[in-house]
Amino acid sequence: MHNCKNADPLWNDLKIYHAVVSEGSLSGASRSLNISHSTVCRRVSRLEGMVGVPLIRRRANGISFTKDGQQLAAFVKEMDDRANDILFWIKQKKEDLAGALSLSCCDISLPSVSTIVGDLSVSHPEIQFDIKVSAMNADLRLANTDLAIRATNSPDESLVGVKLSHFHFKVAKRVGCLSETKANWVCLNDSFAHLPAERWFGERRVQCQTSIRVDSYMSAAELIRNGTGIGLLPEFVISSDPQLEIVDVDTPLPTWNLWLVYHRSQINNGLVKAFTQHLKQHWSSSVSDFGYPLIRENPASARF
Known part of the structure; x- marks a missing residue:
């Protein structure tokens, strides 16, 4: 040997x-x-x-x-x-509330996630959080990520899911900007071309001069806030920012859902259970402070 x-x-x-x-x-x-x-x-x-x-x-x-x-x-x-x-x-096999818990989340969920993680850290200081913020989905078939918060209309049916909220996209501009027809269009780069918001080609987008491409909606919001251009953002991002306002359009706009998802094998994992229960109990009050949409019903019924 x-x-x-x-x-x-x-x-x-x-x-x-x-x-x-x-x-x-x-x-x-x-x-x-x-x-x-x-x-x-x-x-x-x-x-x-x-x-x-x-x-x-x-x-x-x-x-x-x-x-x-x-x-x-x-x-x-x-x-x-x-x-x-x-x-x-x-x-x-892990049942105790101690050790590392890794979470991948989309950037638009970070303000409410940070509040919830902060609250859970106070009540369970033995939990060590590893938070990865990315617009790309972590592969939950790999054991190096425990949970993910994703903006999607088609969650992976092989995972356990809790539907957190439903939200709309709106065209956003900087408050006080007068011209919209000659503006730049701020959007995500080609790696996100499959997303509903990036496939939208309404009149406002067609009228824009050029495209400025970024890798997250929060980056897009920053450029729009500075008057660099206009673009689609989640409605709750616009309504919670005094420097942004909605541009009225006639064409239908995309909608999305926000999901908490994790691997089926982790249903009884103590850390995953604690985080999921805390999230379901406190998401509503946490997100309302940021103008975020609320859980409408008991998310446990949204498991698939």
Whole structure:
């Protein structure tokens, strides 16, 4: 049986190799693991030396995997899947209200989320929160994120969901700006082209001169607030900001729902249960302070 101390480098090198396979490049693995490109290259070379055969071929336009490299990639993926299953299994067994709880949330939910997290931290100081704010959805099939708050009309049916609120989009401009027909249109970049608000092509948008693209609605709100242009924002963001006002339009505007979602295996996880119950009890009062929409009914009935 191998000594555990001697086996550690192999496990670490396999993790790096898995990142190379998943990202399709050495530089992609470097970014995803937050380590240097030279470290990735050195560790892959060390793994090749340990195996005794080449695993990747470096080409001018990137890398390709040898037959042995592809076979090892399949083994490493299976190993990673099993490691993820183990992490989920461990989390299922956790009943106490202590330890780390990771939450991914969209930027428009952050003001109310921060209030609720602050309240829960006071009553349960043993909980360590790890909050990631991103417009991109975290993959809840991976055990490194426990819960997510998403703005969507089509939540993943493989997850447990609590519907928090329903809201409308409106065209927004800076208070006092007179011209709307020659303004810039402030919108999200092409990676969000699938979203309802980004597919909207009403008269106001068509009349705008150019597009200014950003990576979040809060960034869009900041540009619109400064008079840089006009654009679609959640109605509650506009109504809670004295520097923004709604532009009337004749065409129908998109609507969205806000959901709390988590993996089905975590229904009995103590930390997930505590956060979900606290959120359902206090979301209404918290969001009303910011002009946010309220939970209309018991969100437990919205599980699917």
